Amino acid sequence: MQVHKYDVIIVGAGGAGMRAAIEAGQNARTAVLTKLYPTRSHTGAAQGGMCAALANVEEDNWEWHTFDTVKGGDYLVDQDAAEVMAKEAIDAVIDLEKMGLPFNRTPEGRIDQRRFGGHTRDHGKAPVRRSCYAADRTGHMILQTLYQNCVKHNVEFYNEYYVLDLLTVEEDATRADGTPYKQKRIAGVVSYDLATGELHVFQAKSVILATGGAGKVFKTTSNAHTLTGDGMGIAFRRGIPLEDMEFFQFHPTGLAGLGILLSEAARGEGAILRNSDGERFMERYAPTIKDLAPRDIVARSMANEVREGRGCGPNKDYVLLDLTHLEPAHIDAKLPDITEFARTYLGVEPYTEPVPVFPTAHYAMGGVPTNIGAEVLQDNDTIIPGLYAAGEVACVSVHGSNRLGTNSLLDINVFGKRAGVAAAQYAKTAEFVDLPENPEAATAALLDHVRTSDGGEKVAAIRKDLQDTMDANMQVFRTAESIDRVLADIATFEERYSRITVQDKGKRFNLDLLEAVELGFLLELAKVMTVAALHRQESRGGHFREDFPDRDDVNFMKHSMAYKDSGVTAESSQEHIAGIRLETKPVVVTRYEPMVRKY
Amino acid sequence: MSPIETAETAPEPASKIELPAHMGGGGEIPTFDVTLRVRRYDPEFSEDSTWEDFTMTMYGTDRVLDALHKVKWEQDGSLSFRRSCAHGVCGSDAMRINGRNRLACKTLLKDLDTSKPITVEPIKGLPVEKDLIVDMEPFFQSYREIMPFLINRGHEPSKERLQSAEERERFDDTTKCILCAACTSSCPVFWTDGQYFGPAAIVNAHRFIFDSRDDAGDMRLEILNDKEGVWRCRTTFNCTEACPRGIQVTQAIAEVKQAILARQV
Numbered sequence: 029m030q031v032h033k034y035d036v037i038i039v040g041a042g043g044a045g046m047r048a049a050i051e052a053g054q055n056a057r058t059a060v061l062t063k064l065y066p067t068r069s070h071t072g073a074a075q076g077g078m079c080a081a082l083a084n085v086e087e088d089n090w091e092w093h094t095f096d097t098v099k100g101g102d103y104l105v106d107q108d109a110a111e112v113m114a115k116e117a118i119d120a121v122i123d124l125e126k127m128g129l130p131f132n133r134t135p136e137g138r139i140d141q142r143r144f145g146g147h148t149r150d151h152g153k154a155p156v157r158r159s160c161y162a163a164d165r166t167g168h169m170i171l172q173t174l175y176q177n178c179v180k181h182n183v184e185f186y187n188e189y190y191v192l193d194l195l196t197v198e199e200d201a202t203r204a205d206g207t208p209y210k211q212k213r214i215a216g217v218v219s220y221d222l223a224t225g226e227l228h229v230f231q232a233k234s235v236i237l238a239t240g241g242a243g244k245v246f247k248t249t250s251n252a253h254t255l256t257g258d259g260m261g262i263a264f265r266r267g268i269p270l271e272d273m274e275f276f277q278f279h280p281t282g283l284a285g286l287g288i289l290l291s292e293a294a295r296g297e298g299a300i301l302r303n304s305d306g307e308r309f310m311e312r313y314a315p316t317i318k319d320l321a322p323r324d325i326v327a328r329s330m331a332n333e334v335r336e337g338r339g340c341g342p343n344k345d346y347v348l349l350d351l352t353h354l355e356p357a358h359i360d361a362k363l364p365d366i367t368e369f370a371r372t373y374l375g376v377e378p379y380t381e382p383v384p385v386f387p388t389a390h391y392a393m394g395g396v397p398t399n400i401g402a403e404v405l406q407d408n409d410t411i412i413p414g415l416y417a418a419g420e421v422a423c424v425s426v427h428g429s430n431r432l433g434t435n436s437l438l439d440i441n442v443f444g445k446r447a448g449v450a451a452a453q454y455a456k457t458a459e460f461v462d463l464p465e466n467p468e469a470a471t472a473a474l475l476d477h478v479r480t481s482d483g484g485e486k487v488a489a490i491r492k493d494l495q496d497t498m499d500a501n502m503q504v505f506r507t508a509e510s511i512d513r514v515l516a517d518i519a520t521f522e523e524r525y526s527r528i529t530v531q532d533k534g535k536r537f538n539l540d541l542l543e544a545v546e547l548g549f550l551l552e553l554a555k556v557m558t559v560a561a562l563h564r565q566e567s568r569g570g571h572f573r574e575d576f577p578d579r580d581d582v583n584f585m586k587h588s589m590a591y592k593d594s595g596v597t598a599e600s601s602q603e604h605i606a607g608i609r610l611e612t613k614p615v616v617v618t619r620y621e622p623m624v625r626k627y
Numbered sequence: 628m629s630p631i632e633t634a635e636t637a638p639e640p641a642s643k644i645e646l647p648a649h650m651g652g653g654g655e656i657p658t659f660d661v662t663l664r665v666r667r668y669d670p671e672f673s674e675d676s677t678w679e680d681f682t683m684t685m686y687g688t689d690r691v692l693d694a695l696h697k698v699k700w701e702q703d704g705s706l707s708f709r710r711s712c713a714h715g716v717c718g719s720d721a722m723r724i725n726g727r728n729r730l731a732c733k734t735l736l737k738d739l740d741t742s743k744p745i746t747v748e749p750i751k752g753l754p755v756e757k758d759l760i761v762d763m764e765p766f767f768q769s770y771r772e773i774m775p776f777l778i779n780r781g782h783e784p785s786k787e788r789l790q791s792a793e794e795r796e797r798f799d800d801t802t803k804c805i806l807c808a809a810c811t812s813s814c815p816v817f818w819t820d821g822q823y824f825g826p827a828a829i830v831n832a833h834r835f836i837f838d839s840r841d842d843a844g845d846m847r848l849e850i851l852n853d854k855e856g857v858w859r860c861r862t863t864f865n866c867t868e869a870c871p872r873g874i875q876v877t878q879a880i881a882e883v884k885q886a887i888l889a890r891q892v
């Protein structure tokens with residue numbers, strides 16, 4: 029085992045991690061650990077744009093953007109955080125332009141902007157052109173530009189290093205009111221080098237989690253195979269809570285049957301949804317902004333059309349995205365990649381034929397709780413000094429119960445930068461925390477167990493069964509009954525997981541072994557999502573309970589906080605699930621009192 | 628360029644249209660049997676590489692990556708390959724499929740001849756680590772050497788720099804690169820001379836040389852005027868054929884050559 033020492037360790041090399049690295053790398057000794065190569069991260073798959081109230085093409089301001097974000101998140105957004113994000117959005121876009129990002133331009137040579145779902149002029153009056161974009165590969169351009177600037181600043185990368193544990197210590201401390209508590213501190217991380225199978229311990233003053241999402245708990249997903257929630261998983265296992273995990277976004281327009289994303293930019297540029305009657309059904313569900321309503325509303329409307337028998341295709345299980353009224357030249361200029369996806373994967377020509385689409389699991393609104401300084405919280409308000417999180421792994425919460433399109437590319441830039449600046453600043457004055465004895469012991473034991481277990485169960489079979497039940501029971505419509513089915517299923521998966529066999533017994537590039545470890549994270553996170561969904565007896569944003577179809581601000585306008593707690597038994601748990609303790613955290617309300625959410 | 632209709636000026640689409648009867652519905656998705664013939668290598672157990680056949684039933688919408696997953700997940704968990712996004716944007720799974728460099732996630736099985744085994748090998752010219760995994764470090768080293776970042780010596784404006792749509796269009800093609808190495812590892816010059824920068828590094832130099840905001844074009848042209856630079860290119864077009872993003876790679880290399888010559892005049 030090797031031990032390395034850095035001021036700042038960044039876990040993950042997507043947009044948030046590399047944006048942080050550009051800041052931290054210039055001010056402190058920094059290394060980025062990534063389980064992939066830097067330009068492989070899923071930020072690169074983002075398409076439509078990054079919203080900022082530049083007002084380059086029409087009147088706009090950050091306050092309207094803040095309001096849209098709060099309303100889009102169905103009032104579960106922390107409004108102070110949304111305000112920070114909307115204000116700093118403008119500089120975030122300008123920063124990227126200065127770094128070299130090739131935005132599309134207006135005839136005057138300024139950054140062009142286009143419409144996007146839920147982004148409106150003057151508090152919902154009409155769609156507004158707020159999204160800054162580079163064709164339909166904005167995420168690709170952001171990822172490339174950030175990597176280019178990491179190269180420029182000589183940021184050190186450890187490629188294909190899987191971080192499998194957070195090293196924390198606990199100290200006795202006393203609160204202002206005199207009550208004693210255990211204060212966590214970060215000491216470093218443990219990682220597994222894919223090339224050699226060796227463990228490496230990285231001691232660090234600051235650690236930034238930027239590991240992205242966990243979409244692989246679902247079968248139909250726009251997420252990469254590698255989005256297995258590792259960062260959320262390791263934090264949870266070390267007693268750090270996970271916030272609002274019941275809220276998962278289903279993007280309306282995944283390619284039917286495949287889940288591959290077709291950007292909302294298609295609808296921003298004028299495409300519309302139709303059912304088997306050829307009807308533009310969004311006129312019924314959101315009369316004002318129609319197909320540009322927020323994603324949760326559009327996804328539910330689509331699923332409802334299918335459920336009521338107006339789906340298309342041999343199994344009537346999808347609807348159609350119609351671009352045929354748009355000029356081919358317009359499609360080629362603004363949406364080249366996604367129309368190519370339709371041609372390559374479904375053999376459909378979007379110039380002349382509507383494209384089969386259905387909602388696809390896309391984004392975790394929840395994650396590791398942080399404050400607006402990107403500092404990770406060990407409870408509702410106690411920070412863990414030196415530990416930061418940004419991007420999809422984190423929950424600030426700027427997305428509340430439903431993220432608006434483009435706000436994730438914004439989130440990674442605003443809070444990635446904040447995390448990088450703060451981590452380097454903290455490292456300037458902080459001392460290294462002593463590593464615990466045998467820091468790698470827990471990880472070594474986990475890997476040994478996975479490597480030597482020989483019960484014959486296949487990792488891929490358990491993962492498929494998990495994804496099937498999550499798609500069937502935890503997608504856009506949920507009930508107590510469907511959620512209970514998932515919980516019962518997960519109990520059997522956990523038992524099977526204890527009896528897995530990994531075939532590859534080698535040390536080098538053993539991805540078979542890592543897939544087994546990743547499945548452990550997926551199972552744990554699926555359970556947290558499901559328990560939190562059972563507890564939330566209301567419908568809000570991405571979480572829709574058919575047995576509780578209304579939003580209930582009196583009882584549920586609060587964040588959920590899930591803790592791993594071996595003291596919780598099935599008998600003591602309200603949800604009858606052992607090992608998870610559910611608490612709540614107040615929502616920060618500044619300007620906007622909750623209103624009925626109509627579009 | 629003729630003006631393009633925007634969402635604001637386009638006519639509002641009809642609330643209801645007649646869909647042709649066939650629309651939005653094909654029949655059943657066909658299934659077929661395929662054999663993958665995969666180049667296996669694991670120096671931990673043997674210094675020799677061997678071919679191994681795997682046969683399975685697949686669907687009409689499946690890609691080579693789906694077949695590789697089926698092998699790994701159901702038949703032989705030790706089969707090793709990189710992949711992530713699975714739809715052609717991350718660049719992890721470039722490999723040699725039936726002798727051509729392609730992304731496994733963008734190659735549909737139905738578009739290959741499935742009556743014969745489909746050969747799958749690692750990309751050439753980079754050291755093989757295990758099965759389909761190669762050492763990407765030499766590839767990224769060449770990329771870093773061309774200074775792949777915007778260098779601007781002027782005053783930092785407080786707002787964005789201006790760039791006309793035409794100036795932006797000038798380097799659009801080479802911004803699409805995903806660094807998958809399909810082009811570089813398809814190049815016969817690169818196979819015999821690992822010192823050659825290779826097409827991908829030149830493509831990324833092109834992306835900055837022709838960006839109106841960049842001031843370091845001369846430095847990059849100097850780097851590529853090296854004996855291991857653009858002049859090694861023999862214009863065989865392998866790179867252009869291999870590029871999964873449709874970048875006109877050979878043309879980009881030619882434009883860099885012309886820029887060097889124009890500078891020397």
